[in-house]
Amino acid sequence: MNCILGVDIGTTNVKALAFHPESGEIVAHASEPLTTLNPQPGYAEQDPEEVWKKLTDVLEEVCREVGQQKGTVEAVGFSAAMHSILAVDDHGKPLTNAILWSDNRSEKQADDLRHEQAELGRSIYQQTGTPLHPMIPLCKLAWFRENDLRLLRRATGWISIKEYIWHKLTGQYQVDYSIATATGLFDSQQKAWYPVALEYAGIRLEQLSEPVPTTHAGKLTSANLPKTITDCLNPATLYIGASDGCLANLGAGAIGAGITTITIGTSGAIRRTVQRPLRDDQGRLFSYILNVDDKTDKNYFVVGGPTNNGANVLQWVSEKLTQSETDAVLEEAQTVPAGSDDLLFLPYLQGERAPLWDAGVRGSYLNVDWQHGRAHFVRAALEGVLFNLLRIERILSRHTGPTQVIHANGGFAQSEFWVQMMADIFGVPVRLNESNESGSIGAILLTLKATGRVTSLGDAMRYVGFGRTFEPDAECHRRYRQVYQRFEQALP
Incomplete structure (x- = not known):
């Protein structure tokens, strides 16, 4: 029995399903809750290491259930919540928590793009398709530009929680077009980072991941996973997938x-x-x-x-x-x-x-x-x-x-x-x-x-x-x- 795993990295839970294409049935399921941190009023963050730990827990459980049914995993596809962002150093270690869509610390920056710099804001919206709001990474980066410029510049990468997980699994800093289009930094028509948005945010192109299609394939290279998972997922192909909102529409x-x-x-x-x-x-x-x-x-x-x-x-x-x-x-x-x-x-x-x-x-x-x-x-x-x-x-x-x-x-x-x-x-x-x-x-x-x-x-x-x-x-x-x-x- 060959199975395909669907993994959903949300803001409240990490979930995984094992699907049998021949029968069309879900043959295994696991879910683990995530903790949202509110260190200050208006802040909403998650510890990326907790997300990674919960991901390994659900993968281990689903692999165990698939193994009990004498099944094998053919491929894994990923869904993840939009609009998160965190800083990492040159070893991939987090320098911040993952800042979530519900974090409103950049309300001033969003208002600035909607009013004081409305022409710039309209240009960014027209190219990216992302409404201007404190939820989006563009505004969060602008907040760092105004409040912690040193961190903004010294971070090797500014990535989403999905990119963090993908790097842990494959060793690659890559972001699917779907997650990228939710950042306010990505030109959805050219399928490339939008220079005007990057300049406003105060970041360099090399601080962002390589954009790839939502069907992009990768291979598991992580040595940090339990042997039960690596044995289950090798030689399965990993597919980067898309954002939770887009995939929820598809799944519906x-x-x-x-x-x-x-x-x-x-x-x-x-x-x-x-x-x-x-x-x-x-x-x-x-x-x-x-x-x-x-x-x-x-x-x-x-x-x-x-x-x-x-x-x-x-x-x-x-x-x-x-x-x-x-x-x-x-x-x-x-x-x-x-x-x-x-x-x-x-x-x-x-x-x-x-x-x-x-x-x-x-x-x-x-x-x-x-x-x-x-x-x-x-x-x-x-x-x-x-x-x-x-x-x-x-x-x-x-x-x-x-x-x-x-x-x-x-x-x-x-x-x-x-x-x-x-x-x-x-x-x-x-x-x-x-x-x-x-x-x-x-x-x-x-x-x-x-x-x-x-x-x-x-x-x-x-x-x-x-x-x-x-x-x-x-x-x-x-x-x-x-x-x-x-x-x-x-x-x-």
Whole structure:
């Protein structure tokens, strides 16, 4: 039994799946949690050595399970979270922790590019397809330029956590086009680092990794892995893969026209797969490379917008507002009609990325009156999360055409009530993915393409499974259309 491993290096967990192409089944699975450090307000970091240790733990477990089934590993594909960055010395030793997308220390630098240096900011967005926000490495590097110039210059490399892991495994400093396009430093049309962005960031070309396609292959050379892993993975080929957002779209089966993917975990994202890079005239949408094939010109880009405010809003409602269990909160919300009797919630508890791209914006309840009770406040909060995603979808649809069906995944999909609310608000069917491990599955599907086991990413869609489909309620949708107009008018 030959297997393909899909590894997903997220910000909350490291996961690995073993997939059997002949049967189409997942035959092994492992996951380990990661710790996020907050040394100062607004900071979010991870210890790269902990990420490496958790990676070896999940690989060891999956290799053990595959071995018990008398299987072998043919290939490994990688998915990783976007926007992280750390400094390394000439021995590959970290000089900083990995700074995560949720780190807001560079809010001033992002504002500078959006306002004081708006012309430069527009140029960078047009070339890179990366919205200007504290999440992106470009702004984080500019923060080091202003606050620790000595470290910025003396570091041998500035790399993502994925590049750090890839170097540990293969000995090569390489970055896939997908992760690179999320940095704000990479010209996605030329497939090369963008000199204007590098000059603004204050770094040299030699401090960055070699950009390579998402199907790029490497060989395991690490002597730091346990023998159980090296025995399992030799002579398997390692494929560098892509970013978690792009691969989540692939793993969700969202390749065709009219298919929109919505993922709601702690945060959330709405995405479409297209075959050319897109730019929004106000810089509100990202456009990242999933896969480019210069031989066939069959290229895939993932466009959309991420939100800071997803299931964390439900967590806030449960823990801070009502001090109740999540299941009880969700049940209580169902006692209130669609539209929460005109109570509105702007869900910006942790600033916002799309559609506002304002790290300083904050949330609020609007139109509160005597009739509103606790259940109203809960339901309005859930509706607010979806209204914000609908706002992004409307911007996205202007560029890509209307949404015909939503493929939904993430932790929110465990609540049938919240999923039905999505169908009612968007007015289209919402189809749940069979598995919530869309990043790992996407890494596997891209690896199938890289190995030639499938002829195209479209062909790989036959491996994607689905669960229940939720149809919109016409009367609820009519009500929500009215409420959404007031939500949109209330946006900052």
